[in-house]
Amino acid sequence: xxxxxxxxxAATAATVADLLERHLGVREPHGVAVAIxxxxxxxxxxxxHALPDGAxxxxxxxxxxx
Amino acid sequence: xxxxxxSLSIAGTELGSRLFLGTGxxxxxxxxxxxxxxxEPGLVTVSIRRASGLGxxxxxxxxxxxxxxxxxxxxxxxxAREAVLTARLAREALGTSWVKLEVIxxxxxxxxxxxxxxxxxxxxxxxxxxxxxxxxxxxxxARRLEDVGCAAVMPLGSPIGSGLGVLNPYAVEAVVAAVxxxxxxxxxxxxxxxAARAMELGCSAVLAATAVTRAEDPVTMARxxxxxxxxxxxxxxxxxxxxxxxxxxxxxxxxxxxxxIG
Numbered sequence: 479x480x481x482x483x484x485x486x487x488a489a490t491a492a493t494v495a496d497l498l499e500r501h502l503g504v505r506e507p508h509g510v511a512v513a514i515x516x517x518x519x520x521x522x523x524x525x526x527h528a529l530p531d532g533a534x535x536x537x538x539x540x541x542x543x544x
Numbered sequence: 545x546x547x548x549x550x551s552l553s554i555a556g557t558e559l560g561s562r563l564f565l566g567t568g569x570x571x572x573x574x575x576x577x578x579x580x581x582x583x584e585p586g587l588v589t590v591s592i593r594r595a596s597g598l599g600x601x602x603x604x605x606x607x608x609x610x611x612x613x614x615x616x617x618x619x620x621x622x623x624a625r626e627a628v629l630t631a632r633l634a635r636e637a638l639g640t641s642w643v644k645l646e647v648i649x650x651x652x653x654x655x656x657x658x659x660x661x662x663x664x665x666x667x668x669x670x671x672x673x674x675x676x677x678x679x680x681x682x683x684x685x686a687r688r689l690e691d692v693g694c695a696a697v698m699p700l701g702s703p704i705g706s707g708l709g710v711l712n713p714y715a716v717e718a719v720v721a722a723v724x725x726x727x728x729x730x731x732x733x734x735x736x737x738x739a740a741r742a743m744e745l746g747c748s749a750v751l752a753a754t755a756v757t758r759a760e761d762p763v764t765m766a767r768x769x770x771x772x773x774x775x776x777x778x779x780x781x782x783x784x785x786x787x788x789x790x791x792x793x794x795x796x797x798x799x800x801x802x803x804x805i806g
Contacts, residue, residue, distance in 0.1 A: 482593040500565055502595060509604040510595055511637035516625075518632045536594065538633050542573075543591025543619050544566030544704070544753030 482534045490531065494524040501537060510539045552586060552748055554726055555642075555674040555695040557588035557613075562743070563773045564615065564728065566753020573602055575762055580610045583756065583766035587615040588642055588748065592634045604638075615676065617644035622657070624664035627712070631668050635782070643668060644730075644751075645677040646700070654704040658685045662692065669693035678730050683714035683722035690723045697723055698730035698751065701742060705754045711742050720746035733777025734764075736772030743776025750776075 479490040482499065491497035494512055495505040502510065505524070510520045513536040519527050529535065552559045565585035570576060580588070588607055606636050607614060614636035620625035624647060631643040647664055649657030668675050674695045677687055681699040689697050701721045702708035709732055710716055720727045726748035733739050733752040742750050750773050759765035 484596070484670060488765050494781050497557040501595060502674055505745050507595075509637050511633040511635075513591075513629060513633055518629075521637065536633070539616075539639060540569060540590040540616065540634075541593045542567040542603060543593075544568040544589055544751075544757075 479531050481529055485537070486539060490529050494519055494527045494529065494535075497504065497529060497535065498524065498537065507539075508520065511539060512537050514531075552726060557614070557623050557674075558748075560584065561586035561770070561773075562749040562777055563739070564589065564749055564751040565612075565753060565756065566617075567603070567607075567757070568753050569757035571757075573606070574628060575608070576603070577717070578611060578763045579766045580606075582763045582771050585612055587642075587751075589615045589617050589753065590610045591619050592637065597713050612795075613642070614640055615642050615644050617678075618628070618646045618664075619648075621647055622645065622649070622660075622669055624660040624667065627664040628667050631664075631673060631754070632671075635671065635673070635771055637726060641672055642674040643645070645675050645678065645694075656680055656700075657674075658682070662688055665689055665694050668691040676728065681712055681719055683715070685716040686719045687722045690725050692765050694725065696726040696748070698728040698733035701729050701738065702732030703716070704731045706732055707738075707755060708732050709734055709738035710745065713745050716742065716745045716747065735782050736768040736775075739769050739772035740776030740779070743773055744780050746780060747775070768770070 480487050481490045499505045514533050546703040553780040561584050563585050564587040565583050566589045618627040622701050627647045647657045647660040665675050665677050676691050676696045677694050678698045686697045728749040729742035729747045730751040733755045739750045754771050756762050756766045
């Protein structure tokens with residue numbers, strides 16, 4: 479089972495929190511947001527929100543910008 | 545008293561300064577603290593990008609420690625759909641419903657796509673966002689943005705990152721006259737006199753990023769822009785003299801000794 483994480487194929491995970499732990503090393507990282515299929519997944523749902531097969535997942539954060 | 549002594553309020557929130565600062569382009573993150581200290585900005589912008597690690601964690605920590613409210617932007621978005629999703633992600637990530645709404649229509653000129661902008665603004669206002677749209681210096685578009693509920697409008701002085709200052713002061717004045725929400729000059733500021741000029745034209749605030757972050761000495765330029773904004777606001781409140789095409793002496797014309805000299 480794979481997903482598309484930030485535009486690249488990646489192995490899936492059981493939940494959004496599990497994916498965050500693998501991708502960023504933290505289950506509930508500060509200053510981060512997640513969207514699946516262009517819908518924001520609220521932080522409160524990360525621990526139990528499952529990832530559908532082939533899901534397009536975006537994990538974003540704040541960077542320097544004007 | 546002079547208007548410059550009153551603080552700026554957007555969507556009912558009082559801001560500490562009429563200079564807003566963009567953080568993009570700083571050569572080192574270590575410069576952020578001294579730049580913030582020198583600029584004393586009322587808002588500070590950040591962008592939202594795919595996270596590959598938490599390496600930029602220092603950015604948020606520094607900004608949040610400074611106490612300056614964050615203004616996430618939708619820079620790089622080219623459609624209303626993309627900008628709306630970016631704003632929603634920013635709200636979730638940063639816990640603020642404020643957004644500097646940018647929808648770029650052309651990768652070369654970086655000019656706003658005002659049709660997509662208006663659509664995105666309408667959607668986000670409906671969702672409770674405080675929307676500050678980056679727009680053209682067109683009073684008609686500015687009024688349409690106000691009509692859909694934007695909390696301010698941010699016309700460009702000249703193209704993003706160009707440092708050309710306010711290319712069409714008459715258009716910026718027309719935008720100021722057309723709307724009752726605050727007008728924030730965004731884009732094109734290159735140096736302190738550009739910021740002062742924008743304030744003299746009636747803008748309520750100035751947003752600068754590149755002018756500071758890519759200056760040879762960002763900290764000193766941050767201070768210069770703060771002073772430029774202050775000077776311009778004071779001048780606007782003071783009421784400048786009308787322009788004349790001929791000279792007008794400021795010294796008395798009576799009692800001159802010139803008639804007695806050989």
